[in-house]
Amino acid sequence: MSDRLFSRSYIFILAANFLMFFGFWLLIPVLPFYLTETFGCEQAVLGGILSCYTVSCLAVRPFSGFLMDRLPRKPIYIICYFLCTAMLTSYMFAATLAWFIVLRAIHGLAFGGVTVGGNTLCVDIMPSSRRGEGLGYYGLMNNTAMALGPMTGLFMHGHVSYNGIFLTGMAVSFAGLLFALGVKKRKDATDVCMKNKEEKSVVKAETNRCALVSLDRFVLLKGIPVSVALLLLSIPYGATTNFVAMYASEIHLDVPTGFFFSLMAAGMGVSRIFAGKKVDHGYVTQCIHAGYYPVILAFMLLGLCRFVVSESHWLASTMFFIVPALLGVGFGAMFPAMNTLYINLARHDQRATATSTYLTAWDVGIGIGVTVSGVIAHHFTFYMVYLIGSAICLFSLIIFTKVVTPHYKRNDLSTKTTTT
Template sequence: MEVSRQKLWTKDFLIVSLINFTITLIFYLLMVTIAGYAVENFNASTSTAGLVSSIFIIGTLFGRLGTGRIIGDWGSKKTLFCGLLLFMLATMSYFIALNLPLLILNRLIQGIGLGIASTATGTIIAQILPPARRGEGIGYYSLSAILATAVGPFIGILLTQLFEDYRMIFAVDSVLAIICFMMYFIVKVPDAPKNANKGADKAGLKLSNFIEMRALPIAFVALVIGFAYSGVMSFMTFYAKELNLVTAGSYFFIVYALVILASRPFTGKLLDARGANIIIYPCLVLFAIGMYAFSAATSTVVFLIAGALIGIGYGNFNSVAQAIAIKVTPNERLGLATSTYFILYDLGLGIGPYLLGFFVPTMGYSAIFLAMVAVIFLSIILYYFLYGKNEKMKQINI
């Protein structure tokens, strides 16, 4: 029985991870192409194109906002079904988004669907993992998103090179969304604990009904880190073209993912054995160095080295920070902890492209990415005061 309880690689773990991989792949495939689509088809400005890109993440934020509470009331299974259904329908609706307002609205709705579905999958994973191996298990689970960050942009950039018509991208996304929805029916999803809303005022609108306060400190650090990374995600295509490194741009996320795949088995186990600080501080420093190299890149070699450094730094920070949010939270509030973490993280990713887009015409991409180095170093200070200096005192769910 003890061996069974300690298993990580169960059928449900694999299928839920595959669902998360698929919806995240669609997200990143569109993230690197939709700004170009808005510019080419609707003559959108750089800032407006950034809004078209980032409004998806704002939708994701709205989708997550009440999902932690909904999981406690409905259970993980019903919540996941609703999220995947909405996400699939919105993905198929790009064909009828024939003007800029409709495109922005559809991106917002699709983001809400992703927010609901991905919060449910993250909660399910936290529920089925053995507590003593949660850091390791969440690290492996987050690889599904990491792989998607590589495969999605690679496929997106490849499709834009092979086809002039963006409808091919929408067709591929629609097929993937349908497959993802069908996978739901072959997984057994545990419901949230019956006392999931213990301590909450069910009839009221108390903040604690929607936000897990214990997860807020690390989630705020994730907001700053998400903001620093958001420009890489949204403006990669434009930046690579400006540097005449389009091919390198398509392989950037492949390198990014490979270094995370190589390092994740070690960082997950190290988190459970030694705590987060030994991972977080080096990762943030490497992220800053990688961002500097990215801002100064003039060759394919430097461009891809930057991708490797950003992958080790940013990629591992994200999974460890998510695990921290789970570890500091009681089991009955895992849904709220998961949604709280991603609400702030998504907020950083969402506002970044829109705000940074205003500075592109005057500063240029390189200067913007260089400025993000300072933002990353700011996050190191924030992490120390908000979590790092009292790490051992804060972990209760281990």
């Protein structure tokens, strides 16, 4: 019974996660067109405007992790979820670009809280023996939303108004809020752990109460090395998810770009499930290593599409759609392993902090990718963004191999303590 994964609450949090991310991904490929057509934004500033969401999101994450390690997690999660839902309709009332930036930043604050809360609650309600698999399915909801959301958004962009897209996102997110309200944390999630580690935790609790503002309450210090590698890895990812449709248009590649996200999600879905089970058997760093290689190759191929399209549109199209499959397989193998790696580096009372550190590193990289890619594209074209991105991922692999892997082996708490 204790190893049962698909409990009622786990199914509900999967549904809540999917619906929230569907509303998020519905807007991602549409917003660049919205800003260009509504406010006349140029490429050089487009990335900076879109990155305000990421900046505000990452700014709140360390504090949300701290609060969720100190206070009941679900109420904070629900409040942030409600704000995310409400903000999806607020864009309809942005009469000026300045107002859009403000609203987007507020949305980012709420999203930062809800993602930390959802991920941490998911860890709380699942058995530790199936954590890798459970996080794999949880992340699979993101991938499924990533497959359907952008495709739906791009389809709606050609048939309905922007207000219609915003209202659709709000309705879907509201349905997710109803599922989130039904999530119940396992009553023994904290009690069992504290009983197993009672003697040690009393001392640690006293120390923590005397150091409420210490850095390790906001950032998982043991997670800094892997955060550097993860940040670098997410830079080209952010440039891809936000601008791949514009890149295809720029190089005159006439393909259904919404299908790009579907292939990426399909690849992630398959590899997540497989990798999650491998992670539960101890292959954490091995799954991450294996995921790097298809990702590095994918960004290189994406950049080379610009040179191939003039010679063979068919070959360029084939390369273009091989890219998301490779990205999906690579990132799908890495995501549940990365998430588990952070959790294994943290004490039980640092789960939310570990999650916020993991997500903050990812968001910082995406924010850099979105901002810098717009500037690079203004001076070159987007192909240079992806070629540079491939080199950055290679550098990240070197850091992970030489620094992160030995650091993790020295500090992995899952092999030293018993947790829930």
